[in-house]
Amino acid sequence: MATIRDVARLAGVSVATVSRVINKTDSVNPETAGQVMKAIEQLQYEPNAVARGLAGKKMGIIALILPDILNPFFPALARGVEDVAHKKGLTVILGNSDDLGLKESSYIKVLKKKYVDGFIFASNTIHEEDVEALRKEQIPIVLLDRGLNTASCAVIRSNNREGSKLAVKHLIEQGCQKIAHIYGPQEFITARERMLGYEEIAGRLREYSPSLMEQGNFDIESGRKAVEQLLVRHPDLDGIFAGNDLMAVGALKALHERGIRVPEQVKVCGFDGIGLTEITEPELTTIAQPVYEMGGLAAQILLDEIESGIRENKLIELDVTLIPRKSTHKEES
Amino acid sequence: MATIRDVARLAGVSVATVSRVINKTDSVNPETAGQVMKAIEQLQYEPNAVARGLAGKKMGIIALILPDILNPFFPALARGVEDVAHKKGLTVILGNSDDLGLKESSYIKVLKKKYVDGFIFASNTIHEEDVEALRKEQIPIVLLDRGLNTASCAVIRSNNREGSKLAVKHLIEQGCQKIAHIYGPQEFITARERMLGYEEIAGRLREYSPSLMEQGNFDIESGRKAVEQLLVRHPDLDGIFAGNDLMAVGALKALHERGIRVPEQVKVCGFDGIGLTEITEPELTTIAQPVYEMGGLAAQILLDEIESGIRENKLIELDVTLIPRKSTHKEES
């Protein structure tokens, strides 16, 4: 591999001039630049990213820390991030935090030493101090689905509240009168927001009761269990709005096991819009988040901040969309 | 951030000695080492990974290049790789190649400049020359699901042939007599092997005919279409072995649309063992690859090679297991 000094020698100039040509940071005589270009060409020279990184404290890498790539919500996010990053010549380091603050801290520690350009946290358990520390060191961060309290960096999320309202309204339109909700762990702001949206609309129904809500923890099994509980208390419920698709799948399973037909007897709606929803039987109505776009946007914002060096603590809330499918279909009467 | 010189100064020794203490590369007087340790402690010193990388040409990063993290097969692989890497203090860079040789080359080019320690390719389209080039530069590689021809580095795959045989035998045991196969793109060795396994067992059946095979391309939609074709030629088929789970899901959908009951009229078996198989209705029998373990093993082998510097061109073939589920259930008569 040729180095910048090889190029300088061949072109008969100093390394500084070569650097200037490469980075266009300073004016260089066009003729000289030509020589340099020719030398670069001849030697097939490519600047060494690590040396650059050492000098500039930026490795051209962004870190994406998410809870678990196995959770079907995250691959699309990762892909969104990676596509944008790759287009700009940056690479993406992936970390699974399992929603453990400790693991997040550990990633931060390791990755800071590697001079990553910035972090995207799609994780709910980052310690506030970690964020603060990164800020103080001027390392750009973008947060996904984090509260307002951390107003010290860009935050992206989708409009969970409105999404829930869409879901419940849709269930009502399809004829549901007694709509249950399986909510996610309340330490997640997304889960809280979705519950609020549900309460806002479902609370108006004559049949509404707080006991129509049951906790799950965002996985399939908990969705199934929640429905079992709900059916004990309300055997006559006719709609279920699950806080995410995974729990909705669990709900579908529970109903199927009990011989309760979907959508005829009970209609089910999920949240997230992951691919799974297209392969259940019946296919699952869901509130789709623009996950891929969220990832891309997060990367875009991060890259902007990296390039410009200016932090904009914007809070971006993306719109979600209802995707009506068979699981909430209303038979024409 | 403290540097090694700060430590040296505080401990009253040279940077070389500090380096020796940190890396245990050379003998250091225990007393001196103590001083150094104390200084390190006091300054909260942590070696800068980039400077180290520049000096040693290794950044403590491994690159995982896969076709598409959105394909449900790969998250588990990625997780397997990442878990092992993280345990050893390495980080993982993720790249989506979309099975485009060009994108792979592009990743290689970029990542070599970043001194990644090694590559794991789970992609089917790497140019032979790229592999050769990396080898020549002594950069460790591990390949997943690649042919024997590339015997110049470690290769991991699962026993696709045996897996197919397991699948077809299972279908026969469950009472199938006319078993169709949806095979994947023949440029993928996995697809070829699975087809061979199918032919080996299904070929013995009285009802066998080459026209029982139909091509798909490993996605849901192609599985559905393949079944439509197959049903035209063989309305009386009673078993379908799909070359992967995604196509099996498509098959399920096609059958469901036509009102053909699974498993009563037709039994279906997939291949891969991805999570989707548990949420279809009926749940899908499949041949499970130990995907997470494959990832872990790939990382392990790569790390061994990185550490030791010696390449072992082993070919490891992992066992697959049949997971019988409802989609091939035989009604007791």
Added chain:
DNA sequence: AGTTATATTGTAATCGGTTACATTATTTTT
């Protein structure tokens, strides 16, 4: 006792870039 081997430590080059500062030549300003 003289010599060789071993342990311990330091000096300075090296990895491969970026960039502050200095220098010279040329152009613009007054």
Added chain:
DNA sequence: AAAAATAATGTAACCGATTACAATATAACT
């Protein structure tokens, strides 16, 4: 025409580690 500004380039320090080589002291060997 002298002074000031601008363009073009080079020198060398710096980023923060590793490591070859040299130097010194001490232990072991003949």
